[in-house]
Amino acid sequence: MAMNKKTKPAASKRGPTVKAHRQYSAQMVDDMRRAPSRAMLYAVGFEKKDFKKSQIGIASTASDVTPCNMHIEELADLAAKGADAAGGKSLRFSTITISDGISMGTEGMKYSLVSREVIADSIETVAGCENLDGLVAFGGCDKNMPGCVIALARLNRPSVFVYGGTILPGCLTGTPDQLANIPGKLVPARGKKAAHKELDIVSVFEAVGSRAAGRISAGQLEDVERCAIPGAGSCGGMYTANTMASAIEAMGMSLPNSSAQAAVSPAKRRDSEAAGRAVVNLLRRNIRPRDIITRRSLENAITVVVAMGGSTNAVLHLLAIAHAAQVPLKLDDFTRIGRRVPVLCDLKPSGKHLMMELVRIGGMLPLMKTLLDAGLLHGDCLTATGKTLAQNLKGVKPYPKNQTVVRPLDDPIKKDSHLVVLRGNLAPGGGVAKISGKEGLAFTGRARVYESEPQAMNAILGGKINKGDVIVIRYEGPRGGPGMREMLAPTAAIMGRGLGNDVALITDGRFSGGTHGFVVGHITPEAFDGGPIAVVKNGDAITIDADKRAIRLGIPKRELDARLRKWKPRRPNYTRGVLAKYAKLVQPASLGAVTD
Numbered sequence: 001m002a003m004n005k006k007t008k009p010a011a012s013k014r015g016p017t018v019k020a021h022r023q024y025s026a027q028m029v030d031d032m033r034r035a036p037s038r039a040m041l042y043a044v045g046f047e048k049k050d051f052k053k054s055q056i057g058i059a060s061t062a063s064d065v066t067p068c069n070m071h072i073e074e075l076a077d078l079a080a081k082g083a084d085a086a087g088g089k090s091l092r093f094s095t096i097t098i099s100d101g102i103s104m105g106t107e108g109m110k111y112s113l114v115s116r117e118v119i120a121d122s123i124e125t126v127a128g129c130e131n132l133d134g135l136v137a138f139g140g141c142d143k144n145m146p147g148c149v150i151a152l153a154r155l156n157r158p159s160v161f162v163y164g165g166t167i168l169p170g171c172l173t174g175t176p177d178q179l180a181n182i183p184g185k186l187v188p189a190r191g192k193k194a195a196h197k198e199l200d201i202v203s204v205f206e207a208v209g210s211r212a213a214g215r216i217s218a219g220q221l222e223d224v225e226r227c228a229i230p231g232a233g234s235c236g237g238m239y240t241a242n243t244m245a246s247a248i249e250a251m252g253m254s255l256p257n258s259s260a261q262a263a264v265s266p267a268k269r270r271d272s273e274a275a276g277r278a279v280v281n282l283l284r285r286n287i288r289p290r291d292i293i294t295r296r297s298l299e300n301a302i303t304v305v306v307a308m309g310g311s312t313n314a315v316l317h318l319l320a321i322a323h324a325a326q327v328p329l330k331l332d333d334f335t336r337i338g339r340r341v342p343v344l345c346d347l348k349p350s351g352k353h354l355m356m357e358l359v360r361i362g363g364m365l366p367l368m369k370t371l372l373d374a375g376l377l378h379g380d381c382l383t384a385t386g387k388t389l390a391q392n393l394k395g396v397k398p399y400p401k402n403q404t405v406v407r408p409l410d411d412p413i414k415k416d417s418h419l420v421v422l423r424g425n426l427a428p429g430g431g432v433a434k435i436s437g438k439e440g441l442a443f444t445g446r447a448r449v450y451e452s453e454p455q456a457m458n459a460i461l462g463g464k465i466n467k468g469d470v471i472v473i474r475y476e477g478p479r480g481g482p483g484m485r486e487m488l489a490p491t492a493a494i495m496g497r498g499l500g501n502d503v504a505l506i507t508d509g510r511f512s513g514g515t516h517g518f519v520v521g522h523i524t525p526e527a528f529d530g531g532p533i534a535v536v537k538n539g540d541a542i543t544i545d546a547d548k549r550a551i552r553l554g555i556p557k558r559e560l561d562a563r564l565r566k567w568k569p570r571r572p573n574y575t576r577g578v579l580a581k582y583a584k585l586v587q588p589a590s591l592g593a594v595t596d
Helices: 025-029 032-043 048-052 072-085 107-130 144-155 201-212 218-227 240-251 266-285 295-308 313-324 331-338 355-360 365-373 389-393 453-461 488-496 557-566 577-585
Strands: 055-060 089-094 134-139 159-163 170-173 185-187 196-199 419-424 427-434 442-450 469-473 504-507 518-524 541-545 550-553
Touching: 025 032, 032 048, 055 072, 055 107, 055 266, 072 089, 072 134, 072 266, 107 134, 107 144, 107 313, 107 577, 134 144, 134 266, 144 159, 144 240, 144 313, 159 240, 159 266, 170 218, 196 201, 201 218, 201 453, 201 488, 240 295, 240 313, 295 313, 295 331, 295 365, 313 331, 313 419, 331 419, 365 389, 427 550, 442 453, 453 469, 453 488, 469 488, 469 541, 488 504, 504 541
Parallel strands: 055 089, 055 134, 134 159, 419 550, 442 469, 469 504, 504 518
Antiparallel strands: 170 196, 185 196, 419 427, 427 518, 442 541, 541 550
């Protein structure tokens, strides 16, 4: 990555065109022959003067199925207001969302990654059919954020992404003894305020394991589940939602600090309205997503994900966004960048702090300014403001002294990336580990093999997992599941049972951003395609070595080859409907699990 130089914003690859700001809508509403189209638009609120304005689609993922998105309709209304005030004509439409946190550990979780493709397809479909000139897209939960950006990259029309914002922490009060075994961050009593634990959704998952181990009572588990989610917003640590929001901002597709705002806050309301104004500016300047999403801006996104200690899902989603933008990006790019970028943010799940604590000390911008000044970001990349990243960061002040959320460059949490791409005879196509260093850098143990996540979960809660085990969960890959379920429930249960430092878990599925511990996901080729993970047997030795970036099954090559020759394909779990369609189209995890 080159050192930064002050440069002017790159010119759009598309030169100015006649009616560039109405390139698409003019086809729909200009000319006598378009009278039927105009007639229908009068019915939805158009006035005659509106037919000469840019038409701005406001894509909302609002839904009552999850707190992550329950507030987004109001934010979308503000974006529409901003676009209209700037001289555009807004048209609001909706797409779907699902909830990872609610469906986690069930068959429903198989639809999670699928929803990324459905969202991208639906936004592309509406914008393409309605000839919209520009877009503002809102996401709040894990998959709808990359889904939105994939659609914007495909369409390549001036666009801005808006993150719905992070949730406030939950709170459970009590005495230190009462709170001792409750997962969460202890805040000691101060003055008249009682001691309390700050909670989030991962606290609940880990409390399930604590209850199974007898470390907390049924009443305490109920208290945790009742208090952990206080209202609207995305899961509160550096989990996948906050990871992807940060990556998209670093990429330049959202406005400065959009990723570090509370869901319910004046800042998020201002951000939403400003996005509507910003897309009109982009239209007038003919700046499009593929002018913003470039090789260098994707490197910026990877750099910020590493510095923040972000989710393994970022690997999957950034590969998919790059594919949509027709930018070459590979697994090995994460290794290359990760070798020189340190982990600086002490955020959950591996760290101490919630996202709201980063918001309170200034959000993302001081971190990005630090990385820019150190030559770790490309400052010449164009952004949704119409300015370069360096211009956006000019004048940003550092974090306040004595804060403990973000470490200085010379005292990192980890000197290089926590996202480690592993290869070896167990994962010839690669696997992705999330290794903070706290759990060690190498693990060797004996395989305990399970054919699905529920089988493994039953074994963990039933006390059948012991120190030194490497839990193998297979047939959960993009095609085998299908849908590549996240494994937050089993990894959190391991933590809750106190085995986090003594057990490893590998899978051809993937992990929630809330997962921590010695875990490796995205094993490629997956079991359904006859990858080596399909022939692992109970008791086989497995070694995971982060330093050597290796994952190895400890049997001779001739034995592995013999097992693979005997392996027979399984029948698909689904033969009709969206999951069957997805299984036929999806590419391997190492390619981003894309479907086109």
